[in-house]
Amino acid sequence: MGDAWSQMWDYLGTDAAWHGQNGLPALLWAHMKLSFAAILIAAVLALPPAIILGHVKRGALLAVSIVNIGRAVPSFERERAAAAVMMIPIPRGGVLEEVGGLDEARAVPQIEDVTISIPKGQVIMALPEGSRYLGFIFARAATPAEAEAALREAHRHLRFAIR
Numbered sequence: 669m670g671d672a673w674s675q676m677w678d679y680l681g682t683d684a685a686w687h688g689q690n691g692l693p694a695l696l697w698a699h700m701k702l703s704f705a706a707i708l709i710a711a712v713l714a715l716p717p718a719i720i721l722g723h724v725k726r727g728a729l730l731a732v733s734i735v736n737i738g739r740a741v742p743s744f745e746r747e748r749a750a751a752a753v754m755m756i757p758i759p760r761g762g763v764l765e766e767v768g769g770l771d772e773a774r775a776v777p778q779i780e781d782v783t784i785s786i787p788k789g790q791v792i793m794a795l796p797e798g799s800r801y802l803g804f805i806f807a808r809a810a811t812p813a814e815a816e817a818a819l820r821e822a823h824r825h826l827r828f829a830i831r
Contacts, residue, residue, distance in 0.1 A: 750812040754805040757795065758792045759794065761791075761792060761830075762791070764830055767788075772825040776822040776825065779806070782803065782822060
C-alpha cells in the first residue's frame with residue numbers, strides 16, 4: 669500500500685498532473701460539467717410531472733405504477749449465474765520470465781478468461797511488499813461453489829517462471 673501512496677505523491681508533483689487536457693483541473697471540470705448536465709436532465713424530466721401531480725392531487729397511483737413497471741423490466745434483473753474472479757497472487761518476488769499453463773487454465777469448464785496483467789521481464793514483489801497481482805481468472809457457473817472450484821482448478825494449471 670505504501671508504494672501506491674508514493675506513486676500518487678510522485679504523480680501529483682509532475683507538471684502533467686496539473687496542466688493539459690488530462691490534468692487534474694481539466695478532469696475535475698469535465699466531471700463537474702457532466703454531473704451538472706445529468707442533474708439538469710433529471711430535473712427537466714421529473715419536475716413537470718411532479719408539479720402537475722402535486723397540483724391536481726390525482727394520478728399518484730398511476731405514476732407509482734409506471735415507475736414500478738420500469739423497475740420490473742427483466743433486462744434490469746440480476747443474472748442468475750454465479751460469477752467469480754480470482755486475483756492471481758504473486759508467489760514470490762523476482763523477475764517474471766514466463767507464465768505457463770494458460771491454455772489449460774482457460775480450458776477448465778466454467779472459466780471465461782485468464783488474463784495476465786504484468787508483462788514478462790518485469791520485476792515483481794509478492795504481497796504485502798508488492799501492490800499488484802499477476803492477473804485475474806474469471807468464472808461463471810450455476811452456483812458460487814462451482815465458480816470457486818473452477819477458479820481453483822484453473823489456478824492449479826498455471827506455472828510461473830520467476831528468477
